Amino acid sequence: MKDEEVTMGWGKTHDWLAHRTAVTPDSTALIEAGDGTEWTYADVDSSVEETAGKLAGLGLRSGDHLGVLMETRLASVLLVHAAMRLGCVLVPLNVRLAVPELRRQVEHTDLSVLACEAETETTARDISGTVPVVSVDVSTDTTLSECERTEFDPMVWSRDDPQVMLFTSGTTGNPKAVVLTMGNLLASATASAFRLGVLPGDRWHLCLSTYHMGGLAPLLRSTLYGTTVVLESGGGFVPEETLTNVRTYDATGISLVPTMLRRLLDADDSDGASRLDSLRFVLLGGAPARKELIDKCETCGVPVCPTYGMTETASQIATARPEEAFEHRGTVGRSLMFTDVTVIDDSGSPVQAGESGELVVAGPTVMAGYYGNRDATEDAFGEYGLYTGDIGYRDDTGRLWVLNRRSDRIVTGGENVHPGEVVTxxxxxxxxxxxxxxGIEDEEWGERIGALVVPMADETVSLESVRAYCDGRLAGYKQPRLLEATDELPRTPSGTIDREAVRERLRYDS
Structure with missing residues (x-):
């Protein structure tokens, strides 16, 4: 047999759901936490086939870009799988963003169709421009269920085909669409399984939004593994509901950001057994985990797995198992299988164990690039791989320790905010x-956004007036929570803003 034939035989595949359904059609794929409705893989596959046919009726074809402006719910899950079946690139959009932010993202990603729900339809039509809008709910215009179904040829995927575009704030504040291939997502799911393990009865409780990698990854991974997703719909995080659902549906895994985990632990104050006792892992990412939070997890018997990752690497780069997290407070563990992390100094040369420097990542999970931004893509890569902009070190056992996040980026409640967006x-x-x-360190949110302002002459600026001004211009989580006025901004000898002095001023006045 020729090498070319071997490559074609092993290098091509249909969508993951189609393969999973062929193997375990009667296994439970999904449970809707609201009413306990269970969906087998065959059930989901049938609905996805119908959804894909409706999208094809709208003219969507392989290679087109499907935007989704929705919170996590059954309909958005079906769209994720339908996009892969058609061969469309999925572009999830953050419903929490302000209209101007969303409009820029729609313009940047060359969408063919924008899918929405009742709650986001007005916004979708406001930001869509010439892009057709379709709602999964009953609409006054175009409703997906009323679209004519068209026959289509399912996509035959190769590992280099773009599958998802997710936005990241990056290091410049400009929106960047990270292009992740099918191979990136497959490698991430595989490496995560090697670290966390997979059991036949696993149930991953999904309460993160699928417009973040932390919410999208469990949905795709569970399909690959043949395990169950417990779907918590509706948007917004209510700790008491999540605790109840974890207990009711015997969830074994969950992805959270530190703020969410802290709230769960605070709410889980029953005299009996913890409502989290079914969990065998809590994948904790999105922001650094404080020592106090890890301490509380150990005390409460919560199997926390601190992880370090980024959108550009399809989620996890390194993850610590619970015993490692408890024994070595602050580590994010060793890098995952097939992922190489190099620590470099300012000259770009690798450093020895114990020495800090920038973390650079290489491996099959690393993105294809930033969509429509060749310069940013070229700048992001060097001799040893993808520059993360994060500072850390590897100890002599190979464990990674992340010291500082990217130079200016703020992480509040698991959401990334670049100060430049707010300043503008x-x-x-x-x-x-x-x-x-x-960013100002905060026990509840990880960081709060603080602003030190120089008012115009004879003007008074209040936090309330600034937040009112930001409404409609910035997402709520990007708006300042602390504000102080000053006659002059502190600067370094070179004339740049002295950011640490700004932090000290805001800490002192708060």
Whole structure:
């Protein structure tokens, strides 16, 4: 047999759901936490086939870009799988963003269709421009269920085919669409399984939004593994509901950001057994986990797995198992299978164990690039792989320790915010002459957004007026929570903003 034939035989595949359904059609694929409705893989596959046919009726074809402006629910799950069946690139959009932010993302990603729900339809039509909008709910215009179904040829995927585009704030504040291939997502799911393990009865409780990698990854991985997703719908995080659902449906795994985990532990104050006792792992990412939170997990018997990852690597780069997390507070564990992490100094040379430097990542999970931004893609890669912009070190046992996040980025409640976005909006405020924005350490949110402002002459600026001005211009989580006025911003000898001095001023005044 020729090498070319061997490559074609092993290098091509249909969508994961189709293969999974052929292997275990009667296994439970999904449970809707609201009413306990169970869906087998055959059930989901049938609905996905119908959904894909409706999308094909709208003209969607392989290679087209399908935008989705929805919270996590059954209909959005079907769209994820339908996009893969058609061969469309899925572009999930964050429903929490302001209209101007979403409009820029729609313009940047060359969408062919934008799918929405009743709650987001007005916004979808506002941001869509010339892009057709279709709602999964009853609509006054185009409703997906009413679209004519068209026959289509299922996509035959190769590992290099783009499958998902997810936005990341990056290091410049400009929106960047990370292109993840089918191979990236497959490698990530495989490596995660090697670290966390997979059991036949596993149930991954999904309460993160699928417009973040932390919410999308469990949905795709569970399909590959043949395990069950417990779907918590509706948007918003209610700790008491999540605790009840974890207990009711015997969830064995869950992905959370530190703020969510802290709230769960605070709410789980029953006199009897913890409502989290069915869990065998809590994958904790999105922001650094404080020592106090890890301490509480150990005390409460919660199997926390601190992880370090990024959208550009399809989620996890390194993950610590619970025993490692408890014994070595602060580590994110060793890098995952097939992922190489190099620590480099300012000259780009690798450093020895114990020495800190920038973390650079290489391996099959690393993105194909930033969509429509060749310069940013080229700048992101070097001799040893993808520059993360994060500073850390590897100890002499190979464990990774992340010391600082990217230079200016703020992580609040698991959401990434670049100060430049906030500064741009606040500088347009009629009463503000200049402003500096930084993250201030916060026990509840990880960081709060703080703004030090220089008012215009004879003007007074309040936090309330600034937040009111930001409504409709910035997502709520990007708006300042702390604000102080000053006559002049602190600067370094070179004239740049002295960010640490800004933080000290805001900490002192708060």
């Amino acid at each position: 909006v606040l500088r347009d405020h009629p009463a503000i002459r200049d402003v500096a924005v930084v």
